[in-house]
Amino acid sequence: xxxxxxxxxxxxxxxxxxxxxxxxxxxxxxxxxxxxxxxxxxxxxxxxxxxxxxxxxxxxxxxxxxxxxxxxxxxxxxxxxxxxxxxxxxxxxxxxxxxxxxxxxxxxxxxxxxxxxxxxxxxxxxxxxxxxxxxxxxxxxxxxxxxxxxxxxxxxxxxxxxxxxxxxxxxxxxxxx
Numbered sequence: 001x002x003x004x005x006x007x008x009x010x011x012x013x014x015x016x017x018x019x020x021x022x023x024x025x026x027x028x029x030x031x032x033x034x035x036x037x038x039x040x041x042x043x044x045x046x047x048x049x050x051x052x053x054x055x056x057x058x059x060x061x062x063x064x065x066x067x068x069x070x071x072x073x074x075x076x077x078x079x080x081x082x083x084x085x086x087x088x089x090x091x092x093x094x095x096x097x098x099x100x101x102x103x104x105x106x107x108x109x110x111x112x113x114x115x116x117x118x119x120x121x122x123x124x125x126x127x128x129x130x131x132x133x134x135x136x137x138x139x140x141x142x143x144x145x146x147x148x149x150x151x152x153x154x155x156x157x158x159x160x161x162x163x164x165x166x167x168x169x170x171x172x173x174x175x176x177x
Contacts, residue, residue, distance in 0.1 A: 031176035041080035065166040135165025
């Protein structure tokens, strides 16, 4: 029985060592079309809306999200493996909640940013990915009806909607979903 008290911990240690290599590994899971891509360039987005100066904010949100994800390294357009280009297709404001005192006036809106994007292989010119990404940001308007400016409230919330859109876009490019 004395040998059992020595053999059991040794057996448990060997078993733990053998099983430590089993299981999941952490690493990149790129879409098939992007398997050879290691670096990506993000061009300034085009703006198909009537709202001015959204292009740089949107591209900046996408760059920051790619940097946070880390799957692809950001490079300049002349040295990257692929180039991501995008178009801001729409910026919509949808009412979500009305005031209790006036059902004709909304108190909460949702800002929806929709972007069409394309990832192109820089060397061959082949389209690797194409898709659409949306970002949603709910916001309340200022309750002071005299000083309330819906457009200003919307513009203040655009960076949040763009960041959420960038999260969706980067997830699709880096993971395929």
